[in-house]
Amino acid sequence: MSKLTNLQGNRACVLGAIEAGCRFFAGYPITPSSEIAENMAKELPAVAGTFVQMEDELASMAAVIGASVGGARAMTATSGPGFSLMQENIGYAAMTETPCVIINVMRGGPSTGMPTRPSQADIMQARWGTHGDYSAILLTPWSVGEIYTETQRAFGLSEALRVPVVVAFDESIAHLVESVDLASAVSKKGMIRKKAVGDNKSFAPYAVTDDCIPPMALPGDGFRTHTTGLTHGEDGFPTQEPLAAERAVGRLLEKIRVNQSRIERYESSHCAGADIVIVAYGITARAACLAQEQLQAAGIQCGVFRPQTLWPFPELAFRKSIESAGHVLVPEMNAGQLLVEIQRLAAASDKSVAGLNRIDGENISPSMIVERVEAFLDE
Amino acid sequence: MSKENIPLTNNEDGADNFDIRDYLRLDLFPHFMCPGCGHGIAMRALLWAIHELGIDKNQLAVVSGIGCSGRISAYIDANTFHTTHGRPIAFATGLKLARPDLHVIVVTGDGDCLAIGGNHLIHACRRNLDITCVMLNNETYGMTGGQVSPTTSDDRFTTTTPTGNIEPAFDPCALAEGAGATFVGRELTLQCPSLKNLIREGISHPGFSFIEVLSDCTEIYGRKNDLGESAEMIMKQKSAYRSENYGLEPKEMFQPGTVSTGILHKGDRVEYGESLRSKGPAKT
Amino acid sequence: MSGIEIRFSGSGGQGLQLVARILGEEFSAKQRYVAISQGYEPTSRGGLSRADLVIGDQGKTSYPLVSRLDYLVILDQVAVAASKGLVHADTLIIADCERVTEPPSGAGKYLQLPLVKEALAAGTSRAVNIVSLGALVSCSRVCDPDALVDKISSSVPQRFIDMNIDAYQRGLTLGLDEKAV
Structure with missing residues (x-):
């Protein structure tokens, strides 16, 4: 039985998180994400659960990880400048394999940029933001309803895979009020943290397992493990032994690769037989879908490929979706960030790839996409 | 290493029934600290206090940052977290809020706590969450090779003050008190039993406790400034030391050339977690 | 598109989000798809502010942002430029006759109404948002004017209910009296 409610995107995020079992939030006010903190406080x-407003984003991220190692499902929410500050401890969460969810409401940048304007310019930061080699998960919902469900999915993935998961959406959807089906709870089956069991003396907190996900010990369970951001061996203690170091970092990357089918989600519509495929995410994908309808009506065979999981990018599905197309268009509210990835993936083919970019703090409209597609096909 | 291979050093400091080996991860020995470093004494005092309080190791969380002080957590047989530079207090805040059943102790250094983590310290003092923060002050960044820190004394030579330090040092205890900490104390590594008592009081205090331990870095800071061997360095601290101040007498924390020790400040303010939980849900 | 696109625009602090929400609730109650988006500047008062409604058919999730406005309310000159390009021959513009000096060109219908003046008559210029809602509803008939009375009452503080209902009635009357040019 569906139950439709009109909600703001940021509030839907909070309700989704709580539905997913989030019981701890630490954050710092920043436009345009502040409603998430405000709603969490309520x-x-x-x-x-516990809400705490910390002194900055460095502390917020640290507190979230502290709560998570204690066993709580924990998250924070921020926007560009705050997301930059959080990178330090996002790396710590990746290295120590501590589950946590980070919401980044994207606004115009760089630096303070345009705090109240939408943007999609943080997707590469979500992929490469902290230093060192690691794999990131980024989810990019396109509606208020999907913010509700994808925030739930973020918790499931984060807990199950022991990785930080970023959910990024732009200011337009964050502040959009639209109908949401609150009955659409995401299944938690298989999406919980593996807990350490057995003998505490022989327990190796970072042992290699088939799925590359080690079980996690909690304080009070009697395992008394050590957690460090230093490169560590399977026992959790620092090591600089080359083989152990390679294994430790290698497993972080392998973990995402091995579990990619659990992580990736995408929509491919009208791509079979299409002459042109539009690759878009977030609010821009909604403009792309409307543009697709209008182009189809005008006799242009056009498909839309929408990654809901942006990182790791659903590579195989994307390659399949562009099989028939000679052209690929990537509209996004940045100077061409996903475009680089799409160019890389299409490099071996004879397909023509182009971007449609806006960096002026305004959304890409359906008519802009229609015009660009028509011009692109004429080129 | 097994327990038998690590002889118990003398317990002349009066630590009856306290076998430090019961609280250490002996497999990791020998430890990394330089000969003469005061941090080992501080660790002993901390574990001794934990022993006296009868705290279950399974319910003990030790959170450290980066630097020589940060490495101490690994040697303690408890739930230990070696976090990022400057952030152990913020990390501990999340842990303690999520798990009020745990005893959460932060071990940090002067650089970790007062420079990169200074903001977290003052806000933790203000919040008054029940965390014990033990700050090991050796006046320098030992791990990175001996650079100037926020507590480096006047005119001292470090690798980044080749002509002598011109920045005034923080008085960490005055800073913590000013920021609202409800328990502030200082002790020398020379006085291990007194340090143990101070830490014990700090852990027992319901609220944020700040304890400054005057440690020493003989290997780098001491050598560079010709301060002598470890024993000489800590005896010099003693010569500047004023009095045990457990009786909460009027304090003169800024007296030049002197160091007040003991409990320097105690405030009576409701603990943050208790306050938060008593609020209950917001009215809709 | 069979949907309706409405924009309330003016300067920050004029209560535009509130009237968009009140109107949105009425469409939701009629099982229509509603999307309300906003645009604002970092300051809480002054600067461009807008609240947009896109109303679609039941169950259909359409593009949630405006692209061709059916109705445009302008309460301050500062908001005019932002709506250029969204106005077309079928757009009805309702603007305050004092605060908007140069309306956007290209609209088929254009009403200049003393919205602020009526708000002052109701008690405060801050009620101009509710006056404009009344004027829009009475000349567009996008919904039943009576249906909004309860929604306004439940959306404003108790002590301001009478004043806001008065403002709404004044808006309705303005819309009835005026003919679009």
Whole structure:
């Protein structure tokens, strides 16, 4: 039985998180994500959860990881400048394999940029933001309803895979009020943290397992493990032994690769037989879908490929979706970030790839996409 | 290494029934600290206090940052977290809020706590969450080779003050008190039993406790400034030391050339977690 | 597109989000798809502010941002430029006759109404948002004017209910009296 409610994107994020079992939030106010903190402050105490406003984003991210190692499902929310500050401890979460969810409401950058304007310019930061080799997960919902469900999915992935998961959406959807089906809870089956069991003396907190996901010990369970951001061996203690170091970092990358089918999600519509495929995510994908309808009506065979999981990019599905197309268009509210990835993936083919970019703090409209597609096909 | 291979050093400091080996991860020995470093004494005092309080190791979380002080957590047989530079207090805040059942102790250094982590310290003092913060002050960044820190004394030579330090040092205890900490104390590594008592009091205090331990870095800072061997360095601290101040007498924390020790400040303010939980849900 | 696109625009602090929400609730109650988006500047007061409604058919999730406005309310000159390109021959513009000096060109219908003046008559210029809602509803009939009375009452503080209902009625009357040019 569906139950439709009109909600703001940022509030839908909070309700989705709480539905997913989030019981800890630490954050710092920043436009345009502040409503997430405000709603958390209101909602968490009602479910015996904890909200704390920290002194900055460095502390917020640290507190979230602290709560998570204690066993809580924990998250924070921020926007560009705050996301930059969080990179330090996102790396720590990746290295120590501590589950956590980070919401980044994208606004115009770089630096302070345009705080109240939409942007999609942080997707590469979500992929490469912290230093060192690691694999990131980035989810990019396109509607208020999907913010609700993808925030839930973010918790599931984060807990199950022991990785930080970033959910990024732009200011337009964050502040959009639209109908949401609150009955659309995402299944938690298989999406929980593996807990350490057995003998505490022989337990190796970073042992290699088939799925590359080690079980996690919690304080109080009697395992008394050590957690460090230093490169560590399977026992959790620092090591600089080359083989152990290679294994440790290698497994972080392998973990995402081995579990890619659990992580990736995409929509491919009208791509079979299409002459042109539009690759778009977030709010821009909604403009692309409307443009697709209008182009189809005008007799142009056009498909839309929409990655809901942007990182790791659903490579195989994308390659399949562009099989018939001679042209690939990538509209995005940045100077061409996903475009580089699409060019890389299409490099071996004879397909013509182009971007449609806006960096002026305004959305890409359906008519802009229609015009660009028509011009592109004429080129 | 097994327990038998690590002889118990003398317990002349009066630590009856306290076998430090019961609280250490002996497999990791020998430890990394330089001969003469005061950090080992501080670790002993901390574990001794934990022993006296009868704290279950399974319920103990030790959170450290980066630097020589940060490495100490690994040697303690508890739930230990070696976090990022400057962030152990913020990390501990999340852990303690999510798990009020745990005893959460932060071990940090002067650079970690007062420079890169200074913002977290003052806000933790203000919040008054029940965390014990033990700051090992050796006046330098030992791990990175001996650079100037926020507590380096006047005119001292470090690798980044080749002509002598011109920046005034923080008084960490005055800073913590000013920021609202409800328990502030200082002790020398020379006085291990007193340090143990101070840490014990700090852990027992419901609220944020800040404890400054005057440690020493003989290998780098001491040598560079011709301060002598470890024993000489800590005796010099003693010569500047004023009095045990457990009786909460009027304090003169800024007296030049002197160091007040003991409990320097105690405040009576409701603990943050308790306050938060007593608020209950917001009215809709 | 069979949907309706409405924009309330003016300067920050004029209560545009509130009227968009009130109107949106009425369409939701009629099982229509509603998307309300906003644009604002970092300051809480002054600067461009807008609240947009896209109303679609039941169950259909359409593109949620405006692209061709059916109705445009302008309460301050500062908001005019932002709507250029969204106005077309079928757009009805309702603008305050004092605060908007140069309306956007290209609209088929254009009403200049004393919205602020009526708000002052109701008690405060801050009620100009509700006056404009009344004027829009009465000349567009996008919904039943009576249906909004309860929604306004439940959306404003208790002590301002009477004043806002008065403002709304004044808006309705303005819309009835005026003919679009």
